[in-house]
Amino acid sequence: MFSFTEIIRINCTVKMSNYGPAKRILNLDKIMWVEFAKLATETKAVNLGPGIPDIAPPDHVVEALKYATAHDNPYMNQATRAFGHPRLINAIAALYGNIQNRTIEPTKEILVTIGAYGSLFNSIMGLVNPGDEVIIIEPFFDCYKPMVLLAGGVPKYIPLKPKENAKSAQNWILDQIEFSALFTDKTKMIILNNPHNPIGKVFTKDELTMIAGLCKKHDVICISDEVYEWMIYTGNKHERIASLPGMWERTITISSAGKIFCATGWKLGWAIGPENLMEGLRVVNHHSVCSCPTPLQEAIAVGLEMELARFDQPDCYLTSLAEEMEKKRDKICLVLKEIGLEPIVPDGGYFVLADVSKINIDFDDGTSDKRDYKFVRWLTKNVGVATIPTSSFFSDDHKYIGEKYIRICFVREESTLDKGLELLKTLNKSDK
Structure with missing residues (x-):
């Protein structure tokens, strides 16, 4: 097992055509x-x-981007605050504070990143130490594993299993006994994807309560990848694990502007969580990409503000x-x-x-x-x-x-x- 620092060192000291251990972790050919x-x-x-949608983003978001880059608005074409454009973090805090019925401190508890990918990378690199075990629920989006390995972590897998003749996403079950057995004194983190890609499962409150109970029992951080949070279909409700008792303090919730507004090429996402955990993410982000594109953040901020204003209305x-x-x-x-x-x-x-x-x-x-x-x-x-x-x-x-x-x-x-x-x-x- 190699730490992130060791992988960087390997890449810098051997020929790119034969960089051995690093390529086994990050083999682009595969x-x-x-x-x-x-x-x-x-x-x-x-x-x-x-x-990747071939559906256009909503008009009001596109128009907001045009306005943000207009010649009479020159500051929008310059770098903004490193951890998130002020207007955007305030819009995020307002929307998600309303949803979770809590006050979210925009300058300390929100980080805007290059896509949800960036939030995942910052979370794992900022919170996982070499040797830490990270529980990944399967099937999983394929970046989870290499990111854990890059951080020097040890992935541990628990599969959702389909019932016989399964016909719906709810027929895929997380076995509580198998799941509980994965937790050890080395477990640092669990990565949860809800709603789930690729199954389309929306975890029930009972399932999330079970997961939360184990996180609290073993003092484990939860990374909740919720990029499909607004894609919930009739008869289902999206419960946010950070809203359960005792979970805000140990949860990083990740969202995606690209998924919300069908604008995946804009590559904007954000992480929300308690200040003490967010500090690790901020360090990684600052020393990698530093800040995200200002006009894109401005446009997404306008979009979120408008959606909050008509929240739960037919035109939302x-x-x-x-x-x-x-x-x-x-x-x-x-x-x-x-x-x-x-x-x-x-x-x-x-x-x-x-x-x-x-x-x-x-x-x-x-x-x-x-x-x-x-x-x-x-x-x-x-x-x-x-x-x-x-x-x-x-x-x-x-x-x-x-x-x-x-x-x-x-x-x-x-x-x-x-x-x-x-x-x-x-x-x-x-x-x-």
Whole structure:
């Protein structure tokens, strides 16, 4: 195991073509996103893989960005406060303070970062010491593991497991006995993703209370990745673990402006938490990216202010987008059922898992990769629809759980989604 400092030293003292231990931790050649993005581009497939919307951000946010960069507003084109543009941190404090029914100190308890990615990196690098154990709930977004390794931490995995014949995200269960057994005197942190990517599970209050109880019992920090917080569908409620008794003091909550406003290319996120924990994040952020783009922060601030002003109203984008996405979810799940790819109906987020275990097609490509990798390659090349293999979100020991599923993203314009679904329907003709 190598600490972050040791990895930097290795990179600086050996040839980049042969930097051994560092490459084993950060092997760009093996990153799943690189392979399948390239394949989708080469085949000109309808890309329903990555969580990158082809939907435009709301007009009021775009107009706010235009105004922020106008010539009569020169200061917006200069660097702003390192830990977050004043207007933005005040807007974040107002919105989330209202949601959590608490006063959030904007200058001490909020950090604006380069995307939620930046918040995750700052949290892990700022709070994990070499040898600390970090519990990761599987499946997990694939940056969690390398970030923990970069910090010198030791990842420990606990999988959500589907019930037999699972048909919804709520059918994926966290075993309390297995989960409890992972905690040791070396456990420093748990990473929770709620709503969950890729399953679409929205953790219930009872589940979060169980997780919170173990965090408090073992004095563990919780990193709560809540970037899909506003993508909650009918019959479900997003509970925030930081709002549970005794959890504010040990929780970093991470959000994403890109996910909220369908502007992932703006790369703005933020972390919210108690001052003593946030200090570690601030140190890492200051000595890496220092500050985030000022006009983007100004525009997002305007957007959040407007949403807070019409919170819970029909024209509030925070809720109206979820209503639009729920219709897309229902449409794609209906088609998947028709063609024999049984969906795991998500309760939140904008991904759906499709069970491909019953597809009777020879898609073996001669590699030793998992079944879902082979199927995604075949689907992209032969059907013209790009998706993502779900086993890529699991540790090696638990990839078998994910290899019967592919992940499909539905945050797409109707034309894109309809084209992809029409192509998928041709599987009925291929599956003979």
